[in-house]
Amino acid sequence: MTMSKIRVGLVGAGQWARFGHIPVLQQLPQYELAAVATTRRATADAAAAEFNVPSAYDNFSELVQQSDVDLVVVNTRAPEHFVVAQAAIDAGKHVYCEWPLTTNTIDSTTLLDAASQAGIRHAVGLQRRMAASSRYLRELLEEGYVGQVRSLHLHVSEPTFYRQRADVLAFTAPGENFSSVLSIYGGHFLDMLFWISGWPNEIVAVTTSQFDEVTLTGTNEVIPSSAPDQLLISGTYTSGAVLSVHVEGGKRNGFGVRLEITGTDGDLRLTYGEAFSNTRDGRIEGTQGERQPMVELAIPERLQWAPQLKMGGSVRELGNLYAALAADMAAGTSNAPTFADALPMHQFLDLVEESSKTGRRAIWNSKLDSSINAT
Numbered sequence: 001m002t003m004s005k006i007r008v009g010l011v012g013a014g015q016w017a018r019f020g021h022i023p024v025l026q027q028l029p030q031y032e033l034a035a036v037a038t039t040r041r042a043t044a045d046a047a048a049a050e051f052n053v054p055s056a057y058d059n060f061s062e063l064v065q066q067s068d069v070d071l072v073v074v075n076t077r078a079p080e081h082f083v084v085a086q087a088a089i090d091a092g093k094h095v096y097c098e099w100p101l102t103t104n105t106i107d108s109t110t111l112l113d114a115a116s117q118a119g120i121r122h123a124v125g126l127q128r129r130m131a132a133s134s135r136y137l138r139e140l141l142e143e144g145y146v147g148q149v150r151s152l153h154l155h156v157s158e159p160t161f162y163r164q165r166a167d168v169l170a171f172t173a174p175g176e177n178f179s180s181v182l183s184i185y186g187g188h189f190l191d192m193l194f195w196i197s198g199w200p201n202e203i204v205a206v207t208t209s210q211f212d213e214v215t216l217t218g219t220n221e222v223i224p225s226s227a228p229d230q231l232l233i234s235g236t237y238t239s240g241a242v243l244s245v246h247v248e249g250g251k252r253n254g255f256g257v258r259l260e261i262t263g264t265d266g267d268l269r270l271t272y273g274e275a276f277s278n279t280r281d282g283r284i285e286g287t288q289g290e291r292q293p294m295v296e297l298a299i300p301e302r303l304q305w306a307p308q309l310k311m312g313g314s315v316r317e318l319g320n321l322y323a324a325l326a327a328d329m330a331a332g333t334s335n336a337p338t339f340a341d342a343l344p345m346h347q348f349l350d351l352v353e354e355s356s357k358t359g360r361r362a363i364w365n366s367k368l369d370s371s372i373n374a375t
Contacts, residue, residue: 006326007034007068009093011060011084012075013047014168016098019278021075022051024319027309030326031071037063060084064091071121074098077171078179082107089114094121096325099187101342103178108346112339123325124342128192130320132303133282137261137270138196140297145286146263149241152197153260156189158275161229161249163211167218173225175209180227181249182207183349185275189257190245191337191345197261199348200235200243203362205355207231211250233352257282269294277313305335 008031010017025031035055038044048056057063064072064087072088074081074097082102088095095115101108101124115122128134141149161172161181172179194200207228214225229250235243257272266288273280285294301307305323309316325336348364355362 005032006030006094006329007032007070008073009035009037009063009066009069009071010053010073010075011037011063012077013038013043014075017047017075020315020318021073023311024306024309024315024322026051027311028306028319028322028326030330031322034068035063035066061087064088064093070094071096077177078103078183079171079177082111085111086114089118089120089122092118092120094329096123096125096322097339097342098125099191099342099345100178100183101339101346103176105343105346105350108339108343112343115339121325121329122339123321123328123336124339125318125321126188126191126337126341126345127314127317127321128188129195129337130305130324131192131282131317132299132301132320133270133284134192134196135303136297136299137259137268137284139303140268140284140286141196141261145266145288146261146268147265149197149237149239149261149263151242151244151260151262152193153243153258154189154193154245155258156185156245156247156275157251157255157257158185158249159251159255160276162252163213163250164215164217167216167221170214170216170221170223173214173223173227175226175228177227180229181247182228182231182352185249186231186247186352187345187349189247189275190348191341193245193259194348197241198237199344199364201238201364203233203235203243203351203355203364204360205231205233205352205362207353207356231352265289267294272313274313278315279312281312281316 025033033053036047036053037057037060041058044056044058071094074084078100081097085095085097171177208230209228211225213222215222231247233245257275259270261268268286271283284297286297287294305320309319321336328336351362
C-alpha cells in the first residue's frame with residue numbers, strides 16, 4: 001500500500017456501524033469512507049447522505065467490485081459474514097470482518113485459505129486485545145509483576161441477552177446463527193484473555209440455555225431460543241496455573257467484566273463497568289507483596305494505537321484496531337488480529353461445546369506459545 005488513504009466500502013450500516021465504525025473511520029486520517037451498502041436502497045441512500053459517503057448500494061456484490069474501494073468492512077449479522085467476505089476476497093479487496101468471522105469453523109477455515117491464496121490483507125474485529133489496558137496487562141505479566149501466575153479468573157456478564165430482547169436481536173436466538181452471548185462476548189473476551197496469558201492446555205466446560213423462548217419487545221412475538229446464555233470453563237495451563245471463566249447473558253444488575261490474575265509475588269485486576277460500552281475504558285489495579293491493598297495502575301498513553309481519538313470503551317478499542325491495520329497495510333507488519341487469529345477461537349469454542357456435551361475434559365492443541373506456558 002502507498003501512503004494514500006485507504007478507501008473503505010462499508011457493508012452494513014446498523015448500530016455498531018453508526019456509533020463505532022463510521023465515527024472511527026471519519027476521525028482516522030489513514031482512511032476515507034468511499035461507499036456503503038445495505039440490503040435496501042432507501043437505507044443505503046440515507047446512510048450515505050447522513051455520513052457524507054460518496055456512493056451507496058443496495059447490493060454488496062456491486063460494492064466489492066468498485067475500483068474506488070480498497071478495503072471492504074463486513075459489518076452485517078454473523079450469518080451473512082461468509083458470503084460477503086468471500087465476495088470481497090474474490091474481487092481482490094482487503095477485508096475487515098466483524099467477529100464472529102463466520103458461523104462455523106469450516107467456513108472460517110475456507111475464508112482464511114482464500115484470503116491467504118489471494119494475498120490480500122485481512123482483519124477480524126476482535127478489538128478487545130487492542131485496548132491499551134489489555135496491552136499493559138500483557139506487559140506487566142511479561143515483566144514478572146505478579147511473579148509466576150497461579151490462577152486466572154474471568155467473569156463477563158451483560159444485560160442484553162435476556163428472555164426479552166429488542167426485535168433487531170431476533171437473530172441471536174437460533175443456535176445455528178452463532179450469535180449468542182457465548183460466541184460474541186465469550187469470543188471477544190476469551191481472545192483478549194488468551195492473547196494476554198496464552199492458551200490453556202486442558203479444559204472442562206459447561207454451556208446451557210436458561211431461556212428456551214425469547215420475547216421480542218417491539219412486537220411481543222415469542223420465538224424459540226436454542227442459543228446458550230451461560231458458559232463455565234475450568235482449565236489448566238502447562239505451567240500449572242489454573243483457569244476459571246464465567247460468561248453470562250441477561251444479568252439484570254451489576255454486570256460488567258472482571259479479570260483477576262493471582263501470582264506468587266502479586267496480583268492484578270482488570271475491570272470494565274460494562275462488557276460493551278462507548279465510554280468506559282478498562283481499569284487495571286495491582287499490588288505486590290502480601291496483604292497489600294490493590295491500587296489503580298496508570299495505563300501508559302503510548303499503548304494507544306490511535307491516541308488522537310476522543311472516544312472511549314469499545315469504540316476506542318475499535319479505533320486502535322483500525323490504526324494498527326493501517327500501519328500493517330503500510331509497513332507489512334502484523335499487529336491487528338487477522339482471520340488466522342479468529343480460526344483458533346472458533347476451534348476453541350468447538351472444544352467448549354464438545355466438552356459440555358460429553359462432560360469430559362478436553363485437550364487444546366494450540367501451537368501458540370505464551371509467557372505463562374513457557375514458565
